[in-house]
Structures are given as structure tokens and as C-alpha cells.
Amino acid sequence: MTEMLVSCAVVIASAVGSGAPQQPETLIRLTVDATRAPKPALKYLLLPEIGEMTQGNPIPNYLKCVLDQDSKGTDEPLSRLALKQVDRAARMDKPDWQILPKLKTDGVSLLLPDVQKMRQLANELNGRFRDEVALRRFDDAIATAKTMLALARHMGEHPTLIGGLVAVAIATVAIAPLEEMIGQPGCPNLYWALTALPHPFVPLDKGLEGERVFVGTELRELDDTNPMTAAQLRKLMTHLDRVREIQRNEKKTGEWLAERAKDEKNLVTARVRLREHGLRADRLALFSPYQVLLLEAKLDYEIQRDETMKYAPLPTWEALAYIDKVPVPKDTPLFSSFLSSLYSVRRAQGRLEQRFALLRHVEALRLHAAEHGGKLPEKLSEVAVPLPVDPFSGKPFRYELIDGVGHLRGSPPKAGEQNAVYHMHYEIIIRK
Structure with a gap:
């Protein structure tokens, strides 16, 4: 039996x-x-x-x-x-x-x-x-x-x-x-x-912790201290396209940046936000529009990442409920594909x-x-x-x-x- x-x-x-x-x-x-x-x-x-x-x-x-x-x-x-x-x-x-x-x-x-x-x-x-x-x-x-x-x-x-x-x-x-x-x-x-x-x-x-290191590694060439040359930006965008292709992201980095850079309001907003998060105004004034927008995109990624990660240590029923309620940005962030499916x-x-x-x-x-x-x-x-x-x-x-x-x-x-x-x-x- x-x-x-x-x-x-x-x-x-x-x-x-x-x-x-x-x-x-x-x-x-x-x-x-x-x-x-x-x-x-x-x-x-x-x-x-x-x-x-x-x-x-x-x-x-x-x-x-x-x-x-x-x-x-x-x-x-x-x-x-x-x-x-x-x-x-x-x-x-x-x-x-x-x-x-x-x-x-x-x-x-x-x-x-x-x-x-x-x-x-x-x-x-x-x-x-x-x-x-x-x-x-x-x-x-x-x-x-x-x-x-x-x-x-x-x-x-x-x-x-x-x-x-x-x-x-x-x-x-x-x-x-x-x-x-x-x-x-x-x-x-x-x-x-x-x-x-x-x-x-x-x-x-x-x-x-490893997830945080991963993306920091991919963005290590993005300088927030000195102005980047056009060649440095091209090299970085090529690298990001290669990484984001692995992540099955559709729009090329250059296309995304070009669309954002067309509207001066986007650049003004980006500079204000970056100043609020510790970057000096005189330094930002030397950065090209693409460098400014890339730095803002990195900031957006870090904020969105931590909005979910901060709930991970909670008991399961609480963690899932809070992670599920984290608002999704209306406009798809440039580095959204770097976000882990923590839920x-x-x-x-x-x-x-x-x-x-x-x-x-x-x-x-x-x-x-x-x-x-x-x-x-x-x-x-x-x-x-x-x-x-x-x-x-x-x-x-x-x-x-x-x-x-x-x-x-x-x-x-x-x-x-x-x-x-x-x-x-x-x-x-x-x-x-």
C-alpha cells in the first residue's frame, strides 16, 4: 500500500x-x-x-x-x-x-x-x-x-x-x-x-548588493566630475547600446538622447535635479547636453532601483505589497532594462x-x-x-x-x- x-x-x-x-x-x-x-x-x-x-x-x-x-x-x-x-x-x-x-x-x-x-x-x-x-x-x-x-x-x-x-x-x-x-x-x-x-x-x-555593482560597472565611464569629449560619449553610447541590446531594449541610446535634447525644458529640469543631488552648478554648465541627460538617466535608475530594493528585507507579504505599489514612470527611463525583476x-x-x-x-x-x-x-x-x-x-x-x-x-x-x-x-x- x-x-x-x-x-x-x-x-x-x-x-x-x-x-x-x-x-x-x-x-x-x-x-x-x-x-x-x-x-x-x-x-x-x-x-x-x-x-x-x-x-x-x-x-x-x-x-x-x-x-x-x-x-x-x-x-x-x-x-x-x-x-x-x-x-x-x-x-x-x-x-x-x-x-x-x-x-x-x-x-x-x-x-x-x-x-x-x-x-x-x-x-x-x-x-x-x-x-x-x-x-x-x-x-x-x-x-x-x-x-x-x-x-x-x-x-x-x-x-x-x-x-x-x-x-x-x-x-x-x-x-x-x-x-x-x-x-x-x-x-x-x-x-x-x-x-x-x-x-x-x-x-x-x-x-x-551585486545588482548595484553590476550597473555601476556598466556606467563607470560616465563622468560626473569633468566634461566628456564627443569621442568619450560616442564610446559610452556604443557600449550602452550593446548592453541594452542584451536586455532587449528597443530604442538606441543616441536616439533616446536626441529626442530628449530637442526640448530645452528637459535640460533645464535635468540640471536642476542634478544640482539638488549634489552636483555643482558651475561644473554642470561645462557638461554637454548628452552628458547631462545621461547623468539624469543614471539618477532616475538609482532612485527607481532603490524604491523597490528598500522593501526587500520586509516580511514577504509586506515586501510584495509595497513593491507592487511602486509607481512606474510614465516615460520609459533609459536604463529601465537594468532594473531587476525584484518582485x-x-x-x-x-x-x-x-x-x-x-x-x-x-x-x-x-x-x-x-x-x-x-x-x-x-x-x-x-x-x-x-x-x-x-x-x-x-x-x-x-x-x-x-x-x-x-x-x-x-x-x-x-x-x-x-x-x-x-x-x-x-x-x-x-x-x-
Whole structure:
């Protein structure tokens, strides 16, 4: 008898009332043991403890495992020995991607092949994790979970938002085997292990700082101290066109500047704004119209960038609400393509937090059942341990008990209402 069914396909929740819109969801059915917390409570953790750690930089050690495999020219899975090397790397204490110099010189052209290699490692570890779960080797499975989640945390140290997104993806890969393990007879309760995870699990601060460096690199030839010659401006515009073509921007830099420079009011306004932000009037008087307009465009970019970035550290439900309300300029700024899609990145980060919070609820329900004769609670307020709120709503998760089956649901973020991955639905049955 299958104890757990993970439905990766989209299922349609029944509509209430005639003509009501159907809502897609992802259904995960778990048959679980009613299990008390381990003694001591932190016997099991999901990240390496300091006592397991060694000194060193894990990043080159991760990459060596993948590159050694690539050099063999084979699609065979990593060997057991190679995965052991990954385990050791995950327990090193000083992750350093060693790309800051290139970040400052290459800008948006920075190549990131190493990032995808980390996803390859996560997939390899995922196979081992599932095998250990299927064999009910729970101690080994938890050790692999530590490796995978440490890998994700190290990926979160990458100074790009792309690195943060890959970190979220790696951590998400580890969740399905965790669910499978929780559904296995005899699995220890992981409530306190999940509670002990950092929040947010993948921080975005390094990536956001890197985004600021990216664009500063692309605009390093834009002088705000001395007048630029026509040749310097042409060189800069050619470079910007090349960068903005990567970003699929339509209008050429020269065309945009020529249109703006036709109207003297634009130049007057630009000089006033630049003076208000610290540039001296006598210096501005020496700058050509194009240099003035480029400096104003840079200022517009920095203001618009920070209007979204300043909300990123807030709780997910607040951050998304505020970022969504940031006004979009009526006229498309010259450097609008440099702006990151922070709403999407923050939403991905919030989705991972929601998955961990849902699993923590599942384990809390197992704790409750263990103390109440194998019965699930009628409502979440009956659960004795602290429960996190839904990151997308800031409110308790939705829960109901129907015919002895617990139904736990997460709320979707704005613009995710019709996406099944944002409608997580756990059906929880206590094994008799």
C-alpha cells in the first residue's frame, strides 16, 4: 500500500456554486505516523552543526566534483566517493565565490557557468536522498538533507540575484524527499529541526548588493566630475547600446538622447535635479547636453532601483505589497532594462519559505496526534507548539478537518492565483 502520493500534476479544486471559477492546486497526500518530538529535541537538525564543520572554502570543492565528472565525458551519475566529497564541502565554513573582481569589470556580461553546476550537484544528491528515504535509512537521509540545504545556503552567498534564485531552486529540490521521508513509517518528527532553519532560508542581501555593482560597472565611464569629449560619449553610447541590446531594449541610446535634447525644458529640469543631488552648478554648465541627460538617466535608475530594493528585507507579504505599489514612470527611463525583476525574485524566495512553513505545520500536526490518541486537531489553535504564518498572507495557514483527514492549504501571492504551484494543498492522514 502506498503511504504517500505526491501529485505533481495540476488538480482542480471543486468549484462552489454554479459558474464559479475553478482553481488549480498542487495536491500532496501524506499518510504519516503520530510521532512525538525526539529527546533531546534537537537530536535531528537539517543544516550541519558547527561541530561538524571544518575550515575551508566549499565552492572550489563543489566545482571540482562536477568538473572531474565532466572531464570523463560521461552522463553517468557521480560516484559515491564524489558525493562524499560534496558532503565534506558542505561542511566547510567560509564560502567565497571569488568573483568580486570580475563582477566589477564584467558587469551584466558576467558569465555564470558555475551556478548551473551547483544545480547538477543538487540533482545528484537528490537521487541519493530518495534512495535513503526508500530504504528508511533516516540518519543517512538527514545527513544528505544537511548537505543539500548547506549547498543551497552557500549558493545564497553568490553576489547575484541569479545565484539567489538557484539557491531557492536547490533548496526546493530537497523538499520532495523530505515529504517522502515524513510519510515513511518510523520517521522521526522534524518539527524542531524545521523550526531551527534560518529565516529567510535564502537571504538576498548579497545578490542585491551585486545588482548595484553590476550597473555601476556598466556606467563607470560616465563622468560626473569633468566634461566628456564627443569621442568619450560616442564610446559610452556604443557600449550602452550593446548592453541594452542584451536586455532587449528597443530604442538606441543616441536616439533616446536626441529626442530628449530637442526640448530645452528637459535640460533645464535635468540640471536642476542634478544640482539638488549634489552636483555643482558651475561644473554642470561645462557638461554637454548628452552628458547631462545621461547623468539624469543614471539618477532616475538609482532612485527607481532603490524604491523597490528598500522593501526587500520586509516580511514577504509586506515586501510584495509595497513593491507592487511602486509607481512606474510614465516615460520609459533609459536604463529601465537594468532594473531587476525584484518582485519575481522575492516571490520565489517567499514560496520556499511557505514550503518550509507548511512542512513545519505537518510535523506539528504529527506532534498533536501523538498526544491525542492519534487524532488530528479540529483547528490549528489547538496545536500546542508555535506555528508560523503564511508568508504570502501574513495570516495563519488555512486548515480544516474533514472525516478525520487534515487539509492544510497555503495562500497564493498576487498574480499567482491561477498557478498551481502557489496553491499547495496537503492532505494529512494519521497512520493507524
